[in-house]
Amino acid sequence: MSNQPPIDADDLVADVDFPAAQRSPEFQELRKTHRGFVFPLAVVFLVWYLLYVVLAMYVPQLFAIQVVGNVNLGVVLGLLQFVTTFAITGAYVSFANRKLDPKATAIRERLEPELGTPGGAHGQEN
Numbered sequence: 001m002s003n004q005p006p007i008d009a010d011d012l013v014a015d016v017d018f019p020a021a022q023r024s025p026e027f028q029e030l031r032k033t034h035r036g037f038v039f040p041l042a043v044v045f046l047v048w049y050l051l052y053v054v055l056a057m058y059v060p061q062l063f064a065i066q067v068v069g070n071v072n073l074g075v076v077l078g079l080l081q082f083v084t085t086f087a088i089t090g091a092y093v094s095f096a097n098r099k100l101d102p103k104a105t106a107i108r109e110r111l112e113p114e115l116g117t118p119g120g121a122h123g124q125e126n
Contacts, residue, residue, distance in 0.1 A: 016111050026110070030103045037095050041088055048084060052077055 021027055056063055056074065063074030 021107070021111055024107075026103065026107050030100065030107065033099055033103065037092070037099075041091070045084060045088060049081065052081060 055077075063072060063077070065073040067073055067076055
């Protein structure tokens with residue numbers, strides 16, 4: 001147990017110039033990296049989802065094709081929507097861990113004031 005008082009989050013950010021931080025080259029690179037992954041993947045998924053909806057509306061006989069037993073193509077394509085969602089989530093987590101988190105951590109460490117505690121503001125030992 002430490003006798004130090006708890007760290008107030010307002011004290012940590014009182015001296016940070018957030019607009020200047022957002023204009024920094026490091027933050028702009030982080031934003032570019034994030035958008036370069038998220039926007040194309042979002043477009044691909046929305047096109048895939050809208051294609052599913054449009055096909056269901058205008059070509060229902062396609063969805064009625066039996067695949068196995070009582071399972072038709074509509075059910076298979078519907079389940080693939082869920083599979084796609086989980087795959088995109090996994091891809092994003094992996095991408096964020098490899099590309100975004102190191103850049104965001106470097107920015108955060110640059111912006112946070114040194115508190116003189118072991119491990120800095122969050123008490124993490126390096």
